[in-house]
Amino acid sequence: MPTPDAAAxxxxxxxxxxxxxxxxxxxxxxxxxxxxxxVAARVIPESGGVVRGKTALRDYWLTALRVLPDLRFEVVDVYRGESLLVINYRNERGGLVNEVLMFDGDLVREGHGTYRE
Structure with a gap:
């Protein structure tokens, strides 16, 4: 399956x-x-770090933004695979993060936030 335009x-x-x-x-x-x-495991402990469905994802992100009001991303690099993008960015605390996004068409079907220990 094709991957959406990485830059856009x-x-x-x-x-x-x-x-x-x-x-x-x-x-x-x-x-x-x-x-x-x-982060989902910390912000919403009952999730066990797994958020299922757009409604639950909305709730998680809105909760996280209340806990992290200064959230800001600075993209370091982007990697493209087949139906996959990895966005490497620096967060507001200077930490490096990879967002691994698996696509089904133009939309993300599965995502994984990964952090340095």
Whole structure:
């Protein structure tokens, strides 16, 4: 399956995150998306770090933004695979993060936030 244009997707994704526009970020995701993240495990402990569905993802991200009001991403690099993008960025605390996004068509079906230990 083709992967969306990496530069255009990353620009829109980063702009939406830096604007704290959760709805604009969610526009890139399928309704039945699965998203994993150690941050989700901390912010919503009952999730076990796995968020299923767009509604739950919205709730997670809105909760996370309340905990992290200074959230900001600076893209370091982007890697493209088949139906896959990896966005390497630096967060507001200077930490390096990889967002691994698996696509089904133009929308993300599965995402994984990965962090340095």
């Amino acid at each position: 997707f990353t620009l829109a994704w980063t702009r939406a995150w830096n604007d704290h526009d959760v709805e604009a970020v969610l526009d890139h995701f399928h309704d039945d998306v699965v998203f994993t993240s150690p």
